[in-house]
Amino acid sequence: xxxxxxxxxxxxxxxxxxxxxxxxxxxxxxxxxxxxxxxxxxxxxxxxxxxxxxxxxxxxxxxxxxxxxxxxxxxxxxxxxxxxxxxxxxxxxxxxxxxxxxxxxxxxxxxxxxxxxxxxxxxxxxxxxxxxxxxxxxxxxxxxxxxxxxxxxxxxxxxxxxxxxxxxxxxxxxxxxxxxxxxxxxxxxxxxxxxxxxxxxxxxxxxxxxxxxxxxxxxxxxxxxxxxxxxxxxxxxxxxxxxxxxxxxxxxxxxxxxxxxxxxxxxxxxxxxxxxxxxxxxxxxxxxxxxxxxxxxxxxxxxxxxxxxxxxxxxxxxxxxxxxxxxxxxxxxxxxxxxxxxxxxxxxxxxxxxxxxxxxxxxxxxxxxxxxxxxxxxxxxxxxxxxxxxxxxxxxxxxxxxxxxxxxxxxxxxxxxxxxxxxxxxxxxxxxxxxxxxxxxxxxxxxxxxxxxxxxxxxxxxxxxxxxxxxxxxxxxxxxxxxxxxxxxxxxxxxxxxxxxxxxxxxxxxxxxxxxxxxxxxxxxxxxxxxxxxxxxxxxxxxxxxxxxxxxxxxxxxxxxxxxxxxxxxxxxxxxxxxxxxxxxxxxxxxxxxxxxxxxxxxxxxxxxxxxxxxxxxxxxxxxxxxxxxxxxxxxxxxxx
Numbered sequence: 001x002x003x004x005x006x007x008x009x010x011x012x013x014x015x016x017x018x019x020x021x022x023x024x025x026x027x028x029x030x031x032x033x034x035x036x037x038x039x040x041x042x043x044x045x046x047x048x049x050x051x052x053x054x055x056x057x058x059x060x061x062x063x064x065x066x067x068x069x070x071x072x073x074x075x076x077x078x079x080x081x082x083x084x085x086x087x088x089x090x091x092x093x094x095x096x097x098x099x100x101x102x103x104x105x106x107x108x109x110x111x112x113x114x115x116x117x118x119x120x121x122x123x124x125x126x127x128x129x130x131x132x133x134x135x136x137x138x139x140x141x142x143x144x145x146x147x148x149x150x151x152x153x154x155x156x157x158x159x160x161x162x163x164x165x166x167x168x169x170x171x172x173x174x175x176x177x178x179x180x181x182x183x184x185x186x187x188x189x190x191x192x193x194x195x196x197x198x199x200x201x202x203x204x205x206x207x208x209x210x211x212x213x214x215x216x217x218x219x220x221x222x223x224x225x226x227x228x229x230x231x232x233x234x235x236x237x238x239x240x241x242x243x244x245x246x247x248x249x250x251x252x253x254x255x256x257x258x259x260x261x262x263x264x265x266x267x268x269x270x271x272x273x274x275x276x277x278x279x280x281x282x283x284x285x286x287x288x289x290x291x292x293x294x295x296x297x298x299x300x301x302x303x304x305x306x307x308x309x310x311x312x313x314x315x316x317x318x319x320x321x322x323x324x325x326x327x328x329x330x331x332x333x334x335x336x337x338x339x340x341x342x343x344x345x346x347x348x349x350x351x352x353x354x355x356x357x358x359x360x361x362x363x364x365x366x367x368x369x370x371x372x373x374x375x376x377x378x379x380x381x382x383x384x385x386x387x388x389x390x391x392x393x394x395x396x397x398x399x400x401x402x403x404x405x406x407x408x409x410x411x412x413x414x415x416x417x418x419x420x421x422x423x424x425x426x427x428x429x430x431x432x433x434x435x436x437x438x439x440x441x442x443x444x445x446x447x448x449x450x451x452x453x454x455x456x457x458x459x460x461x462x463x464x465x466x467x468x469x470x471x472x473x474x475x476x477x478x479x480x481x482x483x484x485x486x487x488x489x490x491x492x493x494x495x496x497x498x499x500x501x502x503x504x505x506x507x508x509x510x511x512x513x514x515x516x517x518x519x520x521x522x523x524x525x526x527x528x529x530x531x532x533x534x535x536x537x538x539x540x541x542x543x544x545x546x547x548x549x550x551x552x553x554x555x556x557x558x559x560x561x562x563x564x565x566x567x568x569x570x571x572x573x574x575x576x577x578x579x580x581x582x583x584x585x586x587x588x589x590x591x592x593x594x595x596x597x598x599x600x601x602x603x604x605x606x607x608x609x610x611x612x613x614x615x616x617x618x619x620x621x622x623x624x625x626x627x628x629x630x631x632x633x634x635x636x637x638x639x640x641x
Contacts, residue, residue, distance in 0.1 A: 032180065033187035054187045059085040059157070061447045062177055062192040064164045065199035067095020068105060068433040069417035069440035071150060072122040073196045076444030078155035080471070082451050085190055086156055087179055089163040092143040093150060095200070096337040097433055099139035102241050102281070103337045105560040107434025108369035109570070112393045116570055117369055117518070118555040121477040123437035125149075125604050127559050131575045132603055137561050162188065164199070167208035172411045174208045194412045194447040194457075198440055201294055202342045202419040210407045211345040214293070216377075216424040222351035224425050226372060226391040234377035236428070237288030238297075238336035240304035241281035242312070243563060244327040251328040253316040258302070259309035263318075264383070272386040278315055279327055280563040284387035285311055286379035293341050304336050307380050339375065339418065339431055346421030347458060348403035355398045355426060360481060363465045364399035365446075365472060366438035367480050374428035391428075396519065399480050400430065402465065405443050406457035414447060414457055416440040434560075438477060445471050474638070476515065476550060476606040483513030490544060490639040496537040501528040503631060510534065510637040515550045524552070526633040527623065534637060536619045544587065545613040546640045547597070549621065551580040552633035553605045577628025584624065585609050587616035613641070 033053035042049045059082075063074040066088030074086040096103040105127070108117040118124065129149055134141045150158055161183045168176040174195050179188040197205040206212060215233040217224065264273060273284055285308050287300045312329065315321045352372065353359070372391040376382050404421040407413040415421070416439035418431040430436070443457075446468055450460055460468060473484040491497075491511050499507040505524040514523040525534065553559075553576040567573040585597040597609040619639060623632035 031187055032178070033185065051185075053185050054189070056189045056191070057085060057157070058191045059083040060192060060451045061085075061194050061196065061444070062087065062190050063196045063198060063444070064177065064204050065095070065197065065417065066090070066093040066150075066158075066160075067198065067200070067417065067436070068097060068123060068126075069436040070095070070196075070198035071126065071146065072437045072440030073198055073416050073444035073447075074150065074156055075122050075153055076441045076475070077196075077448045078153045079475075080445055080448035082155065082448040084156045085159065085192070086150065087159045087162050087164055087177070087190070089161070089199070091161050093146040094143060095433070097142075098146075099143050100335045101333055101337040102139050102243070102331075102563070103433070104562055105433045106370065107432055107558075107560075108367075108397055109558055111369055111397070112395050114570070115556045116558050117397050118558060119434045119438055119478075120515075120555070120605060121438065121472070121475055122441050123434050124476070124553065124559075125606075127561075128553070128575070128603055128605075130561060131559060134561070135574070137565055137573065139561075142561060159188065164204040165207075167204050169208050169410070172409060174410055174413050177204055194414065194450055196414045196416065196443050196447060197344075197419065198416045198436075200338055200341065200418055202344060202415070205344055205407065205410070205413055205415065205419070206342060208410050208413060210410045210413055212342040212419075213345065214342055215290075222349070222353065222423055224352040224423060226352060226374065226389070226425050227423070233290040235289055235293045235341060235424075236339040236375040236377060237286040237293075237379040238300060238304065238338040239283050239286040240301075240308050240333045240336045241283070241285075242308055242329055242332045243281055244279040244324075245330040246326050247328050248326060250325050253313065253328070255309045255313040258306050259313060260303070260306040262307060262310035262314045262380075264314075267383045269383040270386045273383065275315065275321070277564060278321075279324075282311060284380065286375060286387070287381060288375070288377040288379045290377070297336075301334075301336050305334065308332065340424070340427060342419050343424075343427065344415050344419055344421060345408045346404045346406055346415070347408055347461070348401050348421060350401065350404045350422040350426045350430070352423065352425040355394070355429060356392060358396060358398050361399045361401035363402040363461055364479050364482055365402045365405070365442035365469065365477075366400040366435065367397040367478065368400060368430045368432070368435040369394045369397040370429045370432040370435065372425060372428050374425060391425075397480050400435070400439060402442065402446065402461050402468065405439055405446075406461070411456045411458070414443040416443045441475070441477055442468070442472060445475070473513075473515075474548070478516055480518075484515070484636075485513055486638070488640060490538070490542055490641065491536055491637050493538065493542070494536045495539045496535075498535055499525055499527065500533045502526070503528045505633075507534060510634055515635040516555055524633050524635050527631050530623060530625060530630055530632055532623045532632050534621045534623070534634065536637065536639065538617055541615045541617050543613050543615055543641045544619060544639050546608065546610045547585050547619060547621065548636075548638040548640070549580075549583075549607040549609075549634060550636040551605055551607060552576075552578040552635065554578045575627050577626060578633060579605065579627050580607065580623060580625075580632060581627050582624040583607070584622040585611070586620040586622060587614045588618040588620070589614055589616050593620065
């Protein structure tokens with residue numbers, strides 16, 4: 001077969017020619033790991049053997065996909081007491097943000113006012129962990145930071161290089177995920193009470209029979225002004241990134257034989273196809289599809305590699321970029337970062353009017369605010385159109401409902417990420433990784449509650465949504481327009497709450513249930529200087545064993561790792577100087593102050609201090625040191641028995 005002809009074959013054609021196994025063939029066997037024909041002589045044992053290449057495992061929750069959404073889903077489920085198996089089909093975690101693809105882990109980087117409204121919870125904890133462990137901002141080290149973040153959780157078992165290839169169902173229940181681990185030639189049969197598909201493409205969910213759609217809705221279906229007049233099959237494409245290094249001397253470049261020419265003058269490229277910071281990658285090197293974008297993935301990968309080298313050839317050799325003379329490619333992606341494929345159907349389909357109208361949802365569990373950033377579906381192959389339309393920017397963040405995060409027709413299946421229940425236009429905003437991460441934390445927490453209550457996600461949505469929201473709020477997820485009101489929080493029962501000094505805000509804000517300054521309102525207390533303290537007084541002694549504090553990490557600064565290492569304006573490349581570093585908790589017991597907990601070198605916004613239960617009439621939080629500021633700012637204080 002000629003090489004060029006090979007790249008014209010889709011996945012179905014490859015299976016038909018015998019060059020790739022089909023899932024249908026694999027699932028027809030009792031085990032795709034059968035090794036009955038092996039002729040293995042084990043010299044060490046002196047006998048013939050048959051390798052055992054099938055393992056069966058069970059967990060409360062199985063999470064498919066180890067990107068930002070999947071990590072947050074797995075960690076949240078595990079921290080809430082569920083046993084979790086996290087399945088990732090690559091050798092590293094991080095998805096599009098990993099060293100294999102190197103997409104910035106964006107969120108609500110800025111609203112219309114130019115300021116971020118940064119995500120908190122597990123995704124912020126991950127980004128802060130990276131700031132401590134990876135100050136050199138290395139993408140390969142970032143992979144290991146994420147690996148550490150996951151495997152340190154005792155309730156998580158991680159399976160890398162493992163793809164979920166088939167669902168085994170019983171009626172409307174997904175019972176087992178059939179998986180294949182490439183490196184060990186092992187078939188895993190993973191059974192669970194609940195499954196969360198955060199894989200993006202959603203092969204497990206699709207093979208379970210979960211309803212889904214692809215393509216663009218027409219204007220009429222959801223009254224979307226930015227949708228096409230009629231529905232079509234177009235999906236936003238995948239991109240391939242690269243980076244270049246200044247070598248300090250002229251560096252010639254010759255494109256490979258398979259490079260595709262790129263000449264913006266010849267093809268009438270739109271003026272918005274800009275080359276700004278091209279040495280860090282060009283996001284509009286992108287190819288979409290109006291049909292089966294998953295089947296086209298290998299064809300499009302080859303195209304993207306060819307276009308990437310064609311664009312770099314234009315930069316290096318057209319004479320229009322003299323500043324590129326000393327630049328040489330030092331990293332080139334081979335794995336495209338995908339934006340869109342399957343969108344599964346839940347009990348609610350989120351749409352453009354919901355976002356632009358800031359619709360209130362009683363079951364809100366996450367938020368977004370990236371612009372309606374619909375990429376030109378043809379990508380670089382439709383050069384006369386802008387690479388993205390950027391239809392609209394948001395004045396404030398919008399809510400994301402829980403009913404869009406579980407399957408309409410598979411009873412124990414949830415989703416997080418770009419494959420959730422929403423329209424194509426809604427996806428153009430919510431596909432951003434930090435937004436997906438918030439969804440992940442929501443469904444991971446939901447799955448653990450479903451385990452505890454033995455209910456389906458739909459039943460949880462109908463009867464226990466307040467408990468899910470309270471769990472998320474306590475774990476430092478912000479839900480717009482939904483203040484926390486945990487009746488177990490002893491801080492809300494205080495007789496008095498006061499501080500040693502105040503420069504802005506009020507101490508009483510620390511129990512108002514809103515853990516950030518938002519909508520033009522101040523919800524913090526800030527001291528004049530350090531050290532400082534906050535004191536909570538009860539009328540009668542109360543039993544306390546835990547104090548929880550949400551400190552300042554400056555949510556109007558982005559802290560994700562960037563290739564350009566920005567450290568000005570709305571971006572920071574270090575540990576937030578506002579974050580508390582050292583503090584202590586004192587309890588007044590029988591009239592005497594006793595230190596019950598201390599913390600040095602804190603690394604998170606949500607600070608949890610646990611200690612042996614004490615019967616106290618007051619708690620004093622001594623704030624000693626931040627990572628640079630001479631003031632302490634807090635957003636919430638809680639106390640629990």
